[in-house]
Amino acid sequence: MTALFHLDNISLRYGNVAALTDCSLHVKAGEKLAVVGANGSGKSSLLSVLHGQLVPTKGIRQGPDQLRQAMLFQRPHMLRASVQNNVALGLWLRGVPWRQARRDALAALDWVGLADLAQRNARALSGGQQQRAALARAWCLKPQVMLLDEPTANLDPGAKREVEALMADFCAAGTTLIFSSHNLGQVKRLASRVIYMEHGRLIADLPVHEFFNGSLPAAAASFLKGELA
Numbered sequence: 001m002t003a004l005f006h007l008d009n010i011s012l013r014y015g016n017v018a019a020l021t022d023c024s025l026h027v028k029a030g031e032k033l034a035v036v037g038a039n040g041s042g043k044s045s046l047l048s049v050l051h052g053q054l055v056p057t058k059g060i061r062q063g064p065d066q067l068r069q070a071m072l073f074q075r076p077h078m079l080r081a082s083v084q085n086n087v088a089l090g091l092w093l094r095g096v097p098w099r100q101a102r103r104d105a106l107a108a109l110d111w112v113g114l115a116d117l118a119q120r121n122a123r124a125l126s127g128g129q130q131q132r133a134a135l136a137r138a139w140c141l142k143p144q145v146m147l148l149d150e151p152t153a154n155l156d157p158g159a160k161r162e163v164e165a166l167m168a169d170f171c172a173a174g175t176t177l178i179f180s181s182h183n184l185g186q187v188k189r190l191a192s193r194v195i196y197m198e199h200g201r202l203i204a205d206l207p208v209h210e211f212f213n214g215s216l217p218a219a220a221a222s223f224l225k226g227e228l229a
């Protein structure tokens with residue numbers, strides 16, 4: 001697999017708070033990387049640095065200049081506009097003519113099962129529907145890398161399954177998937193590799209079967225036991 005980008009010994013501080021400390025990570029094309037750890041362990045910060053949205057205080061983030069990336073947040077930001085226009089806008093901002101952008105947006109909304117709600121105010125959608133609309137917005141951009149920060153937190157089991165199925169579609173299309181999750185069942189279902197974080201440090205980095213089959217450092221093993229309890 002081709003290396004997409006890597007973090008070389010990066011640290012990130014928010015004022016006095018050390019969110020990430022000496023993290024090194026290589027991400028290869030086609031990987032399905034899950035980032036797990038307790039609240040405040042640095043998962044969102046790591047994803048934001050990988051996305052290039054936050055610049056590390058120390059260390060180097062390297063990657064090709066032209067990488068197409070999309071990031072999905074726990075609560076996606078929707079503009080006060082129709083669902084279709086919310087999705088179309090992302091394309092238009094990248095130079096796609098407006099009429100074409102609206103057509104592509106509708107096709108993407110059809111893919112996520114929201115075509116019927118295309119004209120509704122995006123802010124009036126439920127959490128699960130907004131998450132699917134955000135996935136449609138990302139899908140249009142044909143990203144090589146898709147980063148998702150706890151994409152199914154606060155969703156009911158049905159909505160979770162729908163979002164997971166869409167994440168699997170991204171993988172099937174060859175998109176590299178990097179997601180944080182507190183749902184270890186989801187990690188088992190979707191990931192090929194798991195990173196475990198603690199206090200801003202990468203403690204374990206293992207293929208998914210090794211992560212769940214006891215090859216963990218003691219701290220990560222106790223986290224896993226707690227989460228599965």
Ligand SMILES: Nc1ncnc2c1ncn2[C@@H]1O[C@H](COP(=O)(O)OP(=O)(O)OP(=O)(O)O)[C@@H](O)[C@H]1O
Nearest residue numbers: 014017018019037038039040041042043044045046
């Ligand atoms: N904007 C900010 N300003 C100050 N401190 C922050 C900020 N964002 C995060 N932090 C701190 O940085 C650390 C890492 O936070 P981060 O959100 O990356 O963790 P997380 O693992 O994603 O947590 P959660 O599972 O609760 O979403 C925490 O100590 C957090 O309090």
